Amino acid sequence: MVALVAATTSVVVTACQNDPDIDITKLTAETDPPEVLYNQGLANLNAGKTTEAARKFDAIDKQQPFSEYARKALVMKAFVNYRQGQTQDAINAATRYLNLYPESEDAAYAQYILGLAYSKQIPTVTQDQKPAFKTIEAMQAVVDKYPKSEYVEDAQAKIRFAKDQLAGKEMQVGRYYLERKEYLAAVTRFRTVxxxxxxTNQVEEALARLVESYFAMGITSEAQTAAAVLGHNYPDSQWYADSYKLLQSNGLEPRENGGSWISRAGKKILGV
Structure with missing residues (x-):
């Protein structure tokens, strides 16, 4: 399955998009044996005929829904749906596969397809980020349940991307509150990041915004700590330069308070 997927991915991407998606196999009834339909599905898929490939895989499921070929066809259907951009259909097919065959040899791939489909649904940070949470959940399952699979590396990359989106959403809301001088609400969002x-790559700005928020509230110890942690992690950052300048405007400088939550969080950033 892995070799097949790798091969078909390349072919589908490079297939001529102007060719009509018609069946390249001989015209046979959909009551043909499942092995025949399956091979025809693969042939269409390799030719970039994804609609016809999906039709063949569907026919197997209708004809013999609990056969071995139906199992193989179901995971391929999830793949085809994903390649066609039909992400919800891909999610449905992959979820069904995992419910029916959780211990099968292709379960890792089905779980990976599930994560990919959710990842494709992630919108801009201005919108609801439920797909980002779903992506993390699905891809973390790849990492945890199938640590030796070839999908782990990309699953981890997709998790990082989804977390960055969630952090970006928190930053957007935090900046909204900061602009309106609702500092406590802003701090809550930046603290979450x-x-x-x-x-994520949002932490640098989040620390700088904490300096700004705490400074505006007159909680200078926390502002100084946030600036110190920012300087430890991003000494050449423009955000650190701006935070340092803000503190200096009131005769202060970065100074870490070891009892602050920011100090504890800073150790996590540094991997201490």
């Missing part, structure tokens, strides 16, 4: 999404 620093504590829960420490591995």
């Amino acid at each position: 620093v504590e829960q999404y420490s591995g």
